[in-house]
Amino acid sequence: MKTAAAAGEAEFYLEPMIVTAARYDNSAGKPGYYKVDEKKLExxxxDNALDVIKQLPGVTLMARGASGGMNAYSKILLNGSDRYLVIIDGVRSNWNGSSYNDFDFSVLPAGMLESVEVLSSAAGSVYGNAAKGGVIRITTKKAVEGVKTSINLETGSYGREQENILHLGKSGEWSWSVYARKSIMGDYSSARQSIPSYENVENAGIKLTKAWGETADLTLSYSVFSGRYKSKIFNYKNTEPDETKPPKLFKNIFMTDARKTEDNLTLEYERKFSDTENNIVGIYRRSSNAAYDRSLNVERPWLLDLRTEGFFDRYSKQWHPKHTLTGGVEYYKDQVLDYQDLAAKYSDGTVISKAVHLQDSWQLADSVKAVGSLRQDWNSYAGSKLSPALSLEY
Structure with a gap:
């Protein structure tokens, strides 16, 4: 028999509910590995890749801004070192070693990024021997079916202007991405002091991909960069009139105009033999020219004209979810076409590097990773070097 309370209860009928499962990516918890994926980027x-990079663990932004010449890029330390590798879509994109190792992350619009990762120095056995601080690996977006275009315009104080355009598209077996950016910045002030500054940067890039089903891609990438800057530099003057006495050096700080151009060309072929096995082959060419213009304060302007070209072949096999074997070969030629500063001048300097490498990676647990690697380098300047390494990361 129903009670009065039970008789007064209302009945509700809900619409059918569909429950689906989504894979949880626990990569962020792996040792020596930090990743900003596409969802986090969105x-x-x-605004650009520099905004992403400076927030990652292990990255220290030492100085920001474009000042021309060797200081045209923001100064970044990775795990306390200025020796690190920048890998974009599998290709090394910063100059090898030396104080010209920096990369201008600000030229990459955030809208074209699929992921940004920080890898430990153990990854240097695969990507190159200049990864003392580690590896910053960037993957750009692959367009989905259809066309998408975004435009961003900004303006602000101190003569700031910035325009960005990004275009992504895919039709059948062809996909493409095109981006262009222009940035202008004038003088700025600190407290009540006006600080002379000028930046006018333009860069653009295009990536075209031809797919053969789900197993192979051929990608052609090309990018250009051009910038003019107002730069603060210095030299030393001897204030001792008597030539027989030791010189009294006076540090002379002054402003000068600077300029920089760069272009990059890459062709990559990637073949997936199975879900756990793939191979990528690439050839690339990169050139850069940076200089201080002649001024009354400098008898001879600073100039650096570089060019790098090379190829690589990288094979990877995942034996099971916790064990991956990677091996390959690489060859590149670095050329100093022209260099001069206040003390020296030379040209036609060439260094040829060749290497073979093998890396065996084991994810022993969610927080424990073991990596063993063997890399043999042959350098026309530094000679040959065998670099075995074993790391246990927790």
Whole structure:
């Protein structure tokens, strides 16, 4: 028999509910590995890759801004070192070693990034021997079916202007991405002091991909960069009139105009033999020219004209979810076409590097990773070097 309370209860009928499972990516918890994926990039309100990089663990932004010449890029330390590798879509994109190792992350719009990762120095056995601080690996977006275009315009104080355009598209077996950016910045002030500054940067890039089903891609990438800057530099003057006495050096700080151009060309072929096995082959050429213009303060302007070209072949096999074997070969030629500063001048300097490498990686647990690697380098300047390494990361 129903009670009065039970008789007064209302009945509700709900619409059918569909429950689906989504894979949880626990990569962020792996040792020596930090990743900003596409979802985080979309929700992070980032303007360019530099905004992403400076927030990653292990990255220290030492100085920001474009000042021309060797200081045209923001100064970054990775795990306390200025020796690190920048890998974009599998290709090394910063100059090898030396104080010209920096990379201008600000030229990459955030809208074209699929992921940004920081890898430990153990990854240097695969990507190159200049990864003392580690590896910053960037993957750009692959367009989905259809066409998407975004335009961003900004303006602000101190003569700031910035325009960005990004275009992604895919039709059948062809996909492409095109981006262009222009940035202008004038003088700025600190407290009540006006600080002379000028930056006018333009860069653009295009990536075209031809797919053969789900197993192979051929990608052609090309990018250009051009910038003019107002730069603060210095030299030393001897204030001792008597030539027989030791010189009294006076540090002379002054402003000068600087300029920089760069272009990059890459052709990659990637073949997936199975879900656990793939191979990528690439050839690339990169050139850069940076200089201080002649001024009354400098008898001879600073100039650096570089060019690098080379190829690589990289094979990877995942034996099971916790064990991956990677091996390959690489060859590149670095050329100093022209260099001069206040003390020296030379040209036609060439260094040829060749290497073979093998890396065996084991994810022993969610927080424990073991990596063993063997890399043999042959350098026309430094000679040959065998670099075995074994790391246990927790």
């Amino acid at each position: 929700n992070g309100n980032y």
